[in-house]
Amino acid sequence: MNNEGDAPMDEPYTAPPRLKVPISANAEGPSKKKAVSGPEQQAFDEARNNEQYHRENASAHRARSRAAVQDTRAAQQDNEVLRAHLLAAQKALQDRQAEVQQLHAQIAEARTHMEKMNSEEGDLHDQIIYDQQQLSELIEQVRAAQNQAVEASTQTYNLQQAINARDAELGQLRAQVHKQDDEVLQLRLQLKAAVRDKPKPTPRRRGRVSNELFGTGKPATLDLPLDPAPLPADSPNPLPADSQTAESSGLMDHPVVKRVAAKLNMDDEDMSDMLGLLTLTQKTNAQVAVTPTKRNAPKPRKALKKAVQPKTKELINIAHALMRQTTYRLFKVEQSNDFIFHIPATEKEVEDFAADDTATLEHWQWDFGAGYLNTAWNVVQMERLVKAAVEEDEEGRRYVSKGEIQEEFLEFVVREQLERYRADWKLFQPRWDTNANRLETKQEAVARGKVMLYIRRMAAKTLNAQQRKYMHRRTTVEAVIALKEAENDRDLATWIRLLKLLDYLQAAGMSEEEQVSKAIQGQKVKAFKIRLCVWREESISKYLNIVDIQTRRFEELSNGTKSAPRERSQERGSRPAPKNLPRCLYDSAWLASQTPKQLKELEVSEEVFALFVAATDRMVV
Known part of the structure; x- marks a missing residue:
């Protein structure tokens, strides 16, 4: 064997030599002959x-x-x-x-x-x-x-x-x-x-209504010493299409109107305008008619409705909302008040449809004639509405298919909604004037209906504070415009410009309010603290205050619920300014304090709009 560090060596294999086994000399077997003697040899x-x-x-x-x-x-x-x-x-x-x-x-x-x-x-x-x-x-x-x-x-x-x-x-x-x-x-x-022969003013009200129908002075509306500011010739007309002064409808010929018009008085404490307005409209048969109260339904129908109505209040509200949205969509309206100007089917169309068993309805139109709830025309329309509502629900939460809302209950809902639509529509239809022995003009009917809507909206408590304030002011201005159109008043254009101003501002343009408690004559009453609207042109508050004064005049004459006291504070409002308003509606100093980024987000409109100027041509009556 080689050492570990040596190179390997391959040697041929050699078999080991054959071993030779020697034979001992003492072995029994002989290997060769040897000479022995005698018997040994043998x-x-x-x-x-x-x-x-x-x-x-x-x-x-x-x-x-x-x-x-x-x-x-x-x-x-x-x-x-x-x-x-x-x-x-x-x-x-x-x-x-x-x-x-x-x-x-x-x-x-x-x-x-x-x-x-x-x-x-x-x-x-x-x-x-x-x-x-x-x-x-x-x-x-x-x-x-x-x-x-x-x-x-x-x-x-x-x-x-x-x-x-x-x-x-x-x-x-x-x-x-x-x-x-x-x-x-x-x-x-x-x-x-100075120029008028002013009679003795009516005593201030001390919690009791005066025995006279009117105090001395003009009925409900203010006569504003303002004119709309002139606009450039190339600017769009800011007045609505129906702002043209209408011809006298004959209402001024009434003796009560003449007597009130001859005794103008601008003192708030001497006016009982709403009471005078209601009494006046009643005596001229242009009365503010309350929406006809629906008679109590027969007990069997009431029992049937109760049997099919959903189990919870939430489901009932969902059913009403479903039918309401479906009706608005198919009739192409935005709110229930739009049915005021709905053009109903004619009596001949309703009769022809009832006589033809094969006739079908392809368009959406109500029958507001006598017996409208039971006519074949409206029955088919209500069936179509319920079917459309069920199809719409099938694509959504599927309340009907799950049995949470029954189709029979939807039929009751659409029937009740039809009654409200027809009542609003009838409110604006001309009525017979027994004193003048004639039918009301369309303008008189519209004026009466708007006053009624004003009273109805004033009582509504479902809107938030800003929306409610906006609706109050808008309804007041609409009612004043309706009255002034009937009288062909000289400040009609001014009130129309106020309405246009409200159209621009909307609810977002109203100032913010905070409810507080205030002691008045030893009694704790609810009041509102008005915050500053820093972004708004300063003079707008003055113009809106005119509308509020007019609202209080209506409230005094109505002898109903009065608005809570309001006081202006120096606190700034926290709500952001509305976008895309004409430049003249923003405060110039506030605009100058905004950054370029804020001005870009504000999207100030370049539309030409103007407010008011003093009516110098009407300074002397």
Whole structure:
């Protein structure tokens, strides 16, 4: 066997030499003849010729041969094991040499990498020095920019101080203008009082209604000393299409109207306008008719409705909303009041449809004639509405298919809604004037209906504060316009411009209010504190206050619920300004304080709109 460090050697295999077994001299079997004497020689010869001797000798020889073969095989196996160990040692030596070579390569690579890192470290050090120089230059530039910003801030502050001074001057000028407007109004009132033969005023109400139908003075409406400001010739007409003054409808010929018109008095404490208006309209048969009260349904129908109505109040409201939305969509209206101007089917159309069993309805139109609830026309229309509502519900929450709302209950709902639509429509239809022995004109009927809607809306408590205030003011202006159209009053255009102003402002343009408690004459009552609407043109509050005064006049005459006291505070409102209004409706100082981004979001409209000017041509009555 070679040593571990020696190179492997391949030698040819050589069989071991054959073992020679010597025959002992004392063995029984003779190997050669030898001379013996006498009897010994004879015995030896006998033994040599004995067959048993030969067999034993052959057996011993075979045993020796087998032992020699086994020894040879064992030696060969030992040689094979030694050869395998030798090959494994050679393989391990080769692997160890390969690992040593790999380690040498890694050491060389690491040495190269270290040399590269040393080179890069030098470059990085140079870069750091360069960056430090650049940073020093940037710091100097930032300091210079900060100094410039300080100078710009100082200039901006000085400019803002100048703007504030100009705003203060502008506010003073506005106050002077408002003061002059008030003086003009006061002079007008004094001139009216001087040129007219003023009778003794009606005593102030002390919780009791006066015995007279009217106090001295004009009925419900104010006579405003304002005219709409002129608009440029290229601006759109801000007045609605129905703003043209109508011819006198003959209502002024009534003796009560003449007597009230001859006794103008602008003092609030002497006026009982709403009572006078209601009494006047009743005596001229242009009375404010209450919506006809639906008679109590027969007990069987009431029991049927109760049997099919949903189990919860929420489901009942959902059923009403479903029918209401379906009706609005198919009849192409936005609210129930739109049915006031609905054009119903004619009597001939209703009769022809009832006579023809094969006739069908393809369009949406109600029959508002006598017996309208039971006509074939309306029965078919209600069936179509219920079917459309069920189809719409099938695409949504599927209340009907789940059995939570029954179709029979929807039939009751649409029937009740039809009764309300027809009642509103009938309210605006001309009625017979027994005193004048004639039928009301369309304008008189519309005026009466608007006053009734005003009273109805005033009693509504479902809107929020701003929406309710907006609706109150709008309804007041609409009622005044209806009355002034019938009388062909000279300030009709002014009230129409006020209505246009409300159309622009909407509910978002009303000031915010906070409910508080206030002690009046030792009693604790509910009151409202009005917050400042900083974004709105200052004079708009004055114009809206005129509308509020007119509303209080209506309330005094109605002898009904009065509005809660309202006081203006210096607190600013938190609600954002409405967008896309004409520029003249925003406060100029507030607009100037807005950033360019805020002005862009505000989307100020360039539409031409103007407010009011003093009516100098009507200063003397």
